[in-house]
Amino acid sequence: MIIGTLGIFLLFACSKSENVTPYQTAPKAETRAKGEAAALAVPVGTVVYTSNGYKLTLTNNDPNFNETVRQKIVDIFFGKYPQLLTRFNPGVTKSITYVIDPNYSGVAYTSGTTVTYSAAWFQSNPQDVDVATHEIMHIIQAYTGGTPGWLTEGIADLVRYRYGVNNAAAGWTLPAYSSSQSYTNAYRVTARFLAWLENHVSSTIVTNLNTALRNHTYTANTWVTLTGKTVDQLWADYGANPAL
Template sequence: MKRSLLTLSMICLLFCFGANAQQDQMIKRGDYTLVFINNSKIISEELAQNIVNTFFEVYPKMVTEYNPEATKKVTILIDLNYKKVAVSGKGKITLGALWMQQHPEDTDLVTHELVHIVQDFKALGPEWLIEGLADCGRFQYGLNNAAADWSLPSLSSYQSYKMGYRVAARFLLWVNKFQESSTIFQLNTALKYNTYSADSWKEITGKSLDELWALYLQNNDID
């Protein structure tokens, strides 16, 4: 009887381990490889596939446009133990499983983080600018922004470019459209090679950052 109970216990342990085991996949399409790791059971197969498809759809385009030297191999981890939204660095993106479960349409969160991967900046620049550029990438390459109810905000008097993210992205896109069409590319390049400074704005556009913001407040249309 004791031996039977022991055997049954071992079977249960193996079953439980298998049910909670980390799911690792290495997926290769052309020159690009995705290591996809899911340590949770709360993400649907459809959502997981949408995340994978987002990588292969948007990342090669980013590499071609902004950094042909960027890594062609990226890891995406969906982590049940990560309680925040997302973080990226050194070719790896970690997504909070709970966030993704609760916001299954927000797959372009991956697009935002992939911009950070492709930027591969050699030094830290202003956080508002780095996050603003990443949301420019989400705006440009995003596949599911509308379904996720993600859009660039209308300009309000309380805003500042220092708020970063979508606020800064709208400003950067305006500068790129109405002042100098290579602004976003040149800012990415300057940050990548650690040549960015406060003077970069005048070197690129002929105007200082604060002068550009003042003009933006007068005419903020990017449509």
């Protein structure tokens, strides 16, 4: 829940602005007349949300974008982004953009301060709103140049695991350990390794790895500096007793 005043400005094709209840888009009269199902579609256009110094610009290009999904991913920004900023990167921007793209065939991607989501993915997977938790972490990370992709994605999925709001309903879990895995597999495999490290080795290791990555001081020796062991030694320890 967001405490404080939430300013909303609607910038639809008609260029009409109106005040609506926070986190809800008011359906037009003709839409309401078509029944509840139609009213659940978010109008095409751009909505700007502000609260406590944070700003989210949401551009929806999908006439079938679900209102419940919109509500949840907006809530994730205002509920989780400040927490991630405080923990991982206090100097990062407080203004980001969501784009709902009906022509994008992937799931989601982040470029700079803009997260683009696949409209088709949300239509088929309306519970998978914590893709937003993963993607806003990429904005928080703000890594530039030379960062291992497996670690970048592993940290983002670790954040989804720790901060996600709907993972269980979406059927999203961390995979069980397998000897065929590697810490460089990225995403959920790496995330589970990082969760194990937080639980059994150092509660601050992910925070510290993130700092090293942002400051361009990360090397293979960073693991030794933080834990006294190489990443390969840590992975071997994990494989010997992988219970979280």
